[in-house]
Amino acid sequence: MGIKKNVAFIGLGTMGYPMAGHLSKSNLFNLKVFNRSPQKAAAWSKDYECEVSSSIKEAVMDADFVVTCTGRDEDMMEIVFAEQGMITHLKKGSIFIDHTTTSYKLAKHLNESLAAKGVSFIDAPVSGGEAGAINGVLSVMAGGSKGVLDASEELINTYSQNVTYMGESGKGQLAKMVNQICIAGLLQGLSEGLLFAEAENLDMNSLLSAISGGAAQSWQMVNRAETMHQREFDFGFAIKWMVKDLGYCIDQSSSNNSNLEFTKEVYDRYVNLMDKGHTYSDTSALMLFNDLNK
Numbered sequence: 001m002g003i004k005k006n007v008a009f010i011g012l013g014t015m016g017y018p019m020a021g022h023l024s025k026s027n028l029f030n031l032k033v034f035n036r037s038p039q040k041a042a043a044w045s046k047d048y049e050c051e052v053s054s055s056i057k058e059a060v061m062d063a064d065f066v067v068t069c070t071g072r073d074e075d076m077m078e079i080v081f082a083e084q085g086m087i088t089h090l091k092k093g094s095i096f097i098d099h100t101t102t103s104y105k106l107a108k109h110l111n112e113s114l115a116a117k118g119v120s121f122i123d124a125p126v127s128g129g130e131a132g133a134i135n136g137v138l139s140v141m142a143g144g145s146k147g148v149l150d151a152s153e154e155l156i157n158t159y160s161q162n163v164t165y166m167g168e169s170g171k172g173q174l175a176k177m178v179n180q181i182c183i184a185g186l187l188q189g190l191s192e193g194l195l196f197a198e199a200e201n202l203d204m205n206s207l208l209s210a211i212s213g214g215a216a217q218s219w220q221m222v223n224r225a226e227t228m229h230q231r232e233f234d235f236g237f238a239i240k241w242m243v244k245d246l247g248y249c250i251d252q253s254s255s256n257n258s259n260l261e262f263t264k265e266v267y268d269r270y271v272n273l274m275d276k277g278h279t280y281s282d283t284s285a286l287m288l289f290n291d292l293n294k
Protein backbone atom coordinates (compact mmCIF):
# COMPACT_ATOMS: atom_id res chain seq x y z
CA MET A 1 0.00 0.00 0.00
CA GLY A 2 1.33 3.47 -0.94
CA ILE A 3 1.43 6.61 1.16
CA LYS A 4 -2.02 7.69 2.29
CA LYS A 5 -3.34 10.90 0.73
CA ASN A 6 -4.55 13.78 2.89
CA VAL A 7 -8.25 14.60 2.82
CA ALA A 8 -10.04 17.62 4.32
CA PHE A 9 -13.80 17.20 4.81
CA ILE A 10 -15.75 20.42 5.45
CA GLY A 11 -19.35 20.41 6.71
CA LEU A 12 -20.52 17.82 9.22
CA GLY A 13 -24.26 18.37 8.77
CA THR A 14 -27.03 15.82 8.26
CA MET A 15 -25.24 14.47 5.18
CA GLY A 16 -21.60 15.32 5.86
CA TYR A 17 -21.49 13.81 9.36
CA PRO A 18 -22.08 10.21 8.23
CA MET A 19 -20.21 10.69 4.93
CA ALA A 20 -17.06 11.82 6.74
CA GLY A 21 -17.68 8.94 9.15
CA HIS A 22 -17.48 6.38 6.33
CA LEU A 23 -14.35 8.07 5.05
CA SER A 24 -12.80 7.86 8.49
CA LYS A 25 -13.73 4.20 8.97
CA SER A 26 -12.30 3.24 5.56
CA ASN A 27 -8.83 4.04 6.89
CA LEU A 28 -7.71 4.72 3.31
CA PHE A 29 -6.82 8.39 3.86
CA ASN A 30 -5.35 10.79 6.43
CA LEU A 31 -8.52 12.67 7.24
CA LYS A 32 -9.03 16.08 8.84
CA VAL A 33 -12.53 17.45 9.31
CA PHE A 34 -13.79 20.97 9.90
CA ASN A 35 -17.21 22.23 10.96
CA ARG A 36 -18.19 25.87 11.47
CA SER A 37 -19.99 25.09 14.75
CA PRO A 38 -17.36 23.43 16.92
CA GLN A 39 -19.94 21.43 18.95
CA LYS A 40 -20.79 19.31 15.90
CA ALA A 41 -17.11 18.65 15.21
CA ALA A 42 -16.59 17.69 18.87
CA ALA A 43 -19.52 15.24 18.73
CA TRP A 44 -18.19 13.78 15.48
CA SER A 45 -14.70 13.25 16.89
CA LYS A 46 -16.23 11.23 19.73
CA ASP A 47 -17.95 8.93 17.22
CA TYR A 48 -14.92 8.61 14.92
CA GLU A 49 -11.29 8.73 15.91
CA CYS A 50 -9.97 11.50 13.75
CA GLU A 51 -8.35 14.92 13.74
CA VAL A 52 -10.65 17.92 13.94
CA SER A 53 -9.25 21.16 12.52
CA SER A 54 -9.93 24.46 14.20
CA SER A 55 -9.95 26.45 10.95
CA ILE A 56 -10.58 25.93 7.26
CA LYS A 57 -6.98 26.95 6.59
CA GLU A 58 -5.63 24.27 8.90
CA ALA A 59 -7.90 21.64 7.34
CA VAL A 60 -7.03 22.31 3.71
CA MET A 61 -3.43 23.49 3.59
CA ASP A 62 -1.90 20.00 3.20
CA ALA A 63 -4.92 18.36 1.60
CA ASP A 64 -4.66 16.37 -1.63
CA PHE A 65 -8.47 16.21 -1.65
CA VAL A 66 -10.88 18.80 -0.26
CA VAL A 67 -14.47 17.59 0.12
CA THR A 68 -17.37 19.90 0.97
CA CYS A 69 -21.02 19.20 1.79
CA THR A 70 -22.55 22.45 3.01
CA GLY A 71 -25.69 24.44 2.25
CA ARG A 72 -26.31 26.95 -0.54
CA ASP A 73 -24.34 28.90 -3.17
CA GLU A 74 -23.76 31.68 -0.65
CA ASP A 75 -22.24 29.25 1.84
CA MET A 76 -19.82 27.84 -0.73
CA MET A 77 -18.86 31.39 -1.77
CA GLU A 78 -18.10 32.22 1.85
CA ILE A 79 -16.17 29.01 2.52
CA VAL A 80 -14.02 29.44 -0.56
CA PHE A 81 -13.63 33.20 -1.06
CA ALA A 82 -14.20 34.98 2.28
CA GLU A 83 -11.28 36.36 4.27
CA GLN A 84 -11.04 33.18 6.36
CA GLY A 85 -11.86 31.06 3.29
CA MET A 86 -9.77 28.39 1.64
CA ILE A 87 -8.86 29.82 -1.76
CA THR A 88 -5.42 31.11 -0.76
CA HIS A 89 -4.56 27.97 1.21
CA LEU A 90 -5.34 25.22 -1.30
CA LYS A 91 -2.45 23.10 -2.49
CA LYS A 92 -1.60 23.30 -6.19
CA GLY A 93 -2.50 19.98 -7.84
CA SER A 94 -5.18 19.16 -5.27
CA ILE A 95 -8.72 17.99 -6.10
CA PHE A 96 -11.81 19.75 -4.75
CA ILE A 97 -15.05 17.71 -4.64
CA ASP A 98 -18.24 19.62 -3.81
CA HIS A 99 -21.22 17.50 -2.72
CA THR A 100 -23.37 20.57 -1.96
CA THR A 101 -26.41 21.02 -4.21
CA THR A 102 -25.70 24.38 -5.84
CA SER A 103 -26.60 26.29 -8.97
CA TYR A 104 -24.92 25.52 -12.29
CA LYS A 105 -23.44 29.04 -12.28
CA LEU A 106 -21.76 28.48 -8.92
CA ALA A 107 -20.24 25.19 -10.09
CA LYS A 108 -18.82 26.89 -13.20
CA HIS A 109 -17.53 29.80 -11.13
CA LEU A 110 -15.79 27.50 -8.65
CA ASN A 111 -14.33 25.43 -11.48
CA GLU A 112 -12.85 28.48 -13.19
CA SER A 113 -11.56 30.15 -10.02
CA LEU A 114 -9.96 26.97 -8.73
CA ALA A 115 -8.43 26.10 -12.12
CA ALA A 116 -6.63 29.45 -11.97
CA LYS A 117 -5.01 28.21 -8.73
CA GLY A 118 -4.06 24.83 -10.21
CA VAL A 119 -6.86 23.03 -8.32
CA SER A 120 -9.21 20.61 -10.10
CA PHE A 121 -12.90 20.89 -9.30
CA ILE A 122 -15.66 18.27 -9.44
CA ASP A 123 -19.31 19.26 -8.87
CA ALA A 124 -20.73 16.13 -7.28
CA PRO A 125 -24.18 16.58 -5.75
CA VAL A 126 -25.71 13.53 -4.12
CA SER A 127 -29.07 11.80 -3.98
CA GLY A 128 -30.24 9.23 -1.44
CA GLY A 129 -30.99 11.40 1.58
CA GLU A 130 -29.86 11.04 5.16
CA ALA A 131 -30.49 7.28 5.09
CA GLY A 132 -28.31 6.94 1.99
CA ALA A 133 -25.52 8.85 3.73
CA ILE A 134 -25.80 6.79 6.92
CA ASN A 135 -25.76 3.54 4.96
CA GLY A 136 -22.98 4.71 2.63
CA VAL A 137 -25.09 4.12 -0.48
CA LEU A 138 -25.46 7.60 -1.97
CA SER A 139 -25.79 8.22 -5.69
CA VAL A 140 -23.36 10.82 -6.95
CA MET A 141 -23.69 12.71 -10.23
CA ALA A 142 -20.46 14.36 -11.23
CA GLY A 143 -19.24 17.06 -13.59
CA GLY A 144 -15.66 18.01 -14.45
CA SER A 145 -12.72 16.09 -15.83
CA LYS A 146 -13.25 12.34 -16.16
CA GLY A 147 -9.63 11.69 -15.21
CA VAL A 148 -10.01 13.73 -12.03
CA LEU A 149 -13.22 11.89 -11.16
CA ASP A 150 -11.47 8.55 -11.73
CA ALA A 151 -8.72 9.66 -9.35
CA SER A 152 -11.39 10.54 -6.76
CA GLU A 153 -13.51 7.41 -7.00
CA GLU A 154 -11.83 5.43 -4.23
CA LEU A 155 -12.63 8.31 -1.88
CA ILE A 156 -16.20 8.91 -3.09
CA ASN A 157 -16.92 5.16 -3.02
CA THR A 158 -16.44 5.07 0.76
CA TYR A 159 -19.92 6.65 1.11
CA SER A 160 -21.53 5.98 -2.26
CA GLN A 161 -23.04 3.17 -4.25
CA ASN A 162 -23.22 4.81 -7.67
CA VAL A 163 -20.98 7.45 -9.16
CA THR A 164 -22.08 8.66 -12.59
CA TYR A 165 -19.92 10.87 -14.77
CA MET A 166 -22.22 13.42 -16.43
CA GLY A 167 -19.65 15.34 -18.50
CA GLU A 168 -18.00 18.73 -18.24
CA SER A 169 -18.06 21.01 -15.22
CA GLY A 170 -21.57 21.89 -14.01
CA LYS A 171 -23.26 18.83 -15.47
CA GLY A 172 -23.41 17.10 -12.10
CA GLN A 173 -25.52 19.99 -10.81
CA LEU A 174 -27.70 19.89 -13.96
CA ALA A 175 -28.36 16.17 -13.35
CA LYS A 176 -29.32 16.90 -9.73
CA MET A 177 -31.75 19.58 -11.00
CA VAL A 178 -33.51 16.98 -13.16
CA ASN A 179 -33.72 14.74 -10.08
CA GLN A 180 -35.38 17.52 -8.08
CA ILE A 181 -37.77 18.50 -10.90
CA CYS A 182 -38.91 14.86 -11.12
CA ILE A 183 -39.35 14.55 -7.34
CA ALA A 184 -41.47 17.73 -7.25
CA GLY A 185 -43.83 16.30 -9.87
CA LEU A 186 -43.96 12.87 -8.24
CA LEU A 187 -44.85 14.30 -4.85
CA GLN A 188 -47.59 16.52 -6.26
CA GLY A 189 -49.13 13.53 -8.06
CA LEU A 190 -48.80 11.29 -5.01
CA SER A 191 -50.36 13.97 -2.76
CA GLU A 192 -53.38 14.33 -5.02
CA GLY A 193 -53.75 10.56 -5.41
CA LEU A 194 -53.67 9.95 -1.66
CA LEU A 195 -56.11 12.79 -0.92
CA PHE A 196 -58.44 11.40 -3.57
CA ALA A 197 -58.19 7.92 -1.99
CA GLU A 198 -58.93 9.35 1.46
CA ALA A 199 -61.93 11.27 0.10
CA GLU A 200 -63.28 7.95 -1.22
CA ASN A 201 -62.47 6.12 2.05
CA LEU A 202 -60.39 3.53 0.24
CA ASP A 203 -58.50 1.11 2.46
CA MET A 204 -54.95 2.51 2.29
CA ASN A 205 -53.12 -0.78 2.87
CA SER A 206 -55.07 -2.51 0.12
CA LEU A 207 -54.65 0.44 -2.20
CA LEU A 208 -50.88 0.67 -1.72
CA SER A 209 -50.37 -3.05 -2.10
CA ALA A 210 -52.45 -2.89 -5.30
CA ILE A 211 -50.65 0.03 -6.94
CA SER A 212 -47.16 0.25 -5.48
CA GLY A 213 -45.83 -2.58 -7.64
CA GLY A 214 -47.40 -1.24 -10.83
CA ALA A 215 -46.80 1.54 -13.31
CA ALA A 216 -47.42 4.29 -10.71
CA GLN A 217 -44.67 2.98 -8.46
CA SER A 218 -42.02 5.41 -7.28
CA TRP A 219 -39.51 5.64 -4.44
CA GLN A 220 -41.79 8.28 -2.95
CA MET A 221 -44.82 5.98 -3.13
CA VAL A 222 -42.97 2.99 -1.64
CA ASN A 223 -41.27 4.97 1.14
CA ARG A 224 -43.60 7.88 1.86
CA ALA A 225 -47.21 7.09 0.93
CA GLU A 226 -48.06 5.40 4.22
CA THR A 227 -46.40 8.11 6.32
CA MET A 228 -48.12 10.82 4.26
CA HIS A 229 -51.44 9.11 4.96
CA GLN A 230 -50.53 9.17 8.68
CA ARG A 231 -49.56 12.88 8.32
CA GLU A 232 -46.00 12.20 9.49
CA PHE A 233 -43.54 14.57 7.88
CA ASP A 234 -40.25 14.21 9.67
CA PHE A 235 -38.21 12.07 7.28
CA GLY A 236 -35.13 13.93 6.19
CA PHE A 237 -35.13 16.16 3.13
CA ALA A 238 -36.52 19.45 4.38
CA ILE A 239 -38.75 21.81 2.40
CA LYS A 240 -36.16 24.52 3.00
CA TRP A 241 -33.65 22.62 0.85
CA MET A 242 -36.22 21.79 -1.84
CA VAL A 243 -37.10 25.48 -2.22
CA LYS A 244 -33.39 26.23 -2.66
CA ASP A 245 -32.98 23.45 -5.23
CA LEU A 246 -36.13 24.23 -7.25
CA GLY A 247 -35.05 27.88 -7.25
CA TYR A 248 -31.81 26.82 -9.01
CA CYS A 249 -33.85 24.73 -11.48
CA ILE A 250 -36.23 27.61 -12.30
CA ASP A 251 -33.33 30.02 -12.70
CA GLN A 252 -31.52 27.59 -15.00
CA SER A 253 -34.65 27.02 -17.10
CA SER A 254 -34.61 30.65 -18.17
CA SER A 255 -31.20 30.15 -19.76
CA ASN A 256 -32.09 26.86 -21.52
CA ASN A 257 -35.67 27.92 -22.45
CA SER A 258 -37.28 24.82 -20.97
CA ASN A 259 -40.77 25.15 -19.53
CA LEU A 260 -40.97 24.40 -15.80
CA GLU A 261 -44.54 25.61 -15.33
CA PHE A 262 -45.54 22.65 -13.16
CA THR A 263 -42.31 22.78 -11.13
CA LYS A 264 -42.94 26.49 -10.52
CA GLU A 265 -46.39 25.67 -9.16
CA VAL A 266 -44.88 23.12 -6.75
CA TYR A 267 -42.17 25.64 -5.81
CA ASP A 268 -44.85 28.22 -4.92
CA ARG A 269 -46.66 25.61 -2.82
CA TYR A 270 -43.47 24.85 -0.89
CA VAL A 271 -42.83 28.58 -0.28
CA ASN A 272 -46.41 28.83 1.01
CA LEU A 273 -45.82 25.83 3.33
CA MET A 274 -42.67 27.49 4.68
CA ASP A 275 -44.74 30.60 5.46
CA LYS A 276 -47.13 28.32 7.34
CA GLY A 277 -44.40 26.85 9.57
CA HIS A 278 -43.25 23.84 7.52
CA THR A 279 -39.69 24.95 6.73
CA TYR A 280 -38.25 21.84 8.36
CA SER A 281 -41.01 19.38 7.46
CA ASP A 282 -39.91 16.92 4.82
CA THR A 283 -40.94 17.42 1.21
CA SER A 284 -43.85 14.98 1.41
CA ALA A 285 -45.68 17.63 3.49
CA LEU A 286 -46.70 19.03 0.09
CA MET A 287 -49.83 17.02 0.76
CA LEU A 288 -50.90 19.60 3.40
CA PHE A 289 -51.11 22.46 0.92
CA ASN A 290 -54.85 22.22 0.16
CA ASP A 291 -55.91 21.85 3.79
CA LEU A 292 -53.74 24.78 4.88
CA ASN A 293 -55.08 27.02 2.12
CA LYS A 294 -58.86 26.48 2.39
Ligand SMILES: NC(=O)c1ccc[n+]([C@@H]2O[C@H](COP(=O)([O-])OP(=O)(O)OC[C@H]3O[C@@H](n4cnc5c(N)ncnc54)[C@H](OP(=O)(O)O)[C@@H]3O)[C@@H](O)[C@H]2O)c1
Pocket residue numbers: 010011012013014015016035036037040069070071072074075076078079099100101102126127128129130236237238241
Ligand atom coordinates in the same frame (compact mmCIF):
# COMPACT_ATOMS: atom_id res chain seq x y z
N1 LIG B 1 -30.42 16.32 3.85
C1 LIG B 1 -30.66 15.62 2.76
O1 LIG B 1 -31.46 14.67 2.76
C2 LIG B 1 -29.92 15.96 1.47
C3 LIG B 1 -30.00 15.07 0.40
C4 LIG B 1 -29.32 15.35 -0.78
C5 LIG B 1 -28.61 16.54 -0.89
N2 LIG B 1 -28.57 17.41 0.16
C6 LIG B 1 -27.78 18.65 -0.01
O2 LIG B 1 -26.57 18.47 0.71
C7 LIG B 1 -26.15 19.71 1.28
C8 LIG B 1 -26.03 19.53 2.80
O3 LIG B 1 -27.30 19.17 3.33
P1 LIG B 1 -27.47 18.80 4.89
O4 LIG B 1 -28.85 18.29 5.04
O5 LIG B 1 -26.31 18.00 5.35
O6 LIG B 1 -27.36 20.28 5.52
P2 LIG B 1 -27.12 20.70 7.05
O7 LIG B 1 -27.50 19.60 7.97
O8 LIG B 1 -27.74 22.03 7.22
O9 LIG B 1 -25.54 20.85 7.13
C9 LIG B 1 -24.86 21.88 6.45
C10 LIG B 1 -23.41 21.85 6.88
O10 LIG B 1 -22.70 22.89 6.16
C11 LIG B 1 -22.12 23.79 7.11
N3 LIG B 1 -22.22 25.14 6.57
C12 LIG B 1 -23.30 25.70 5.99
N4 LIG B 1 -23.03 26.96 5.63
C13 LIG B 1 -21.76 27.19 6.01
C14 LIG B 1 -20.91 28.33 5.91
N5 LIG B 1 -21.34 29.48 5.34
N6 LIG B 1 -19.66 28.25 6.41
C15 LIG B 1 -19.23 27.09 6.99
N7 LIG B 1 -19.98 25.99 7.11
C16 LIG B 1 -21.24 26.04 6.62
C17 LIG B 1 -22.92 23.64 8.37
O11 LIG B 1 -22.15 24.06 9.48
P3 LIG B 1 -22.86 24.41 10.89
O12 LIG B 1 -22.95 23.11 11.63
O13 LIG B 1 -21.95 25.37 11.52
O14 LIG B 1 -24.20 24.99 10.57
C18 LIG B 1 -23.21 22.14 8.36
O15 LIG B 1 -22.09 21.40 8.79
C19 LIG B 1 -27.20 20.75 0.86
O16 LIG B 1 -26.74 21.43 -0.28
C20 LIG B 1 -28.43 19.90 0.55
O17 LIG B 1 -29.27 20.52 -0.40
C21 LIG B 1 -29.20 17.15 1.34
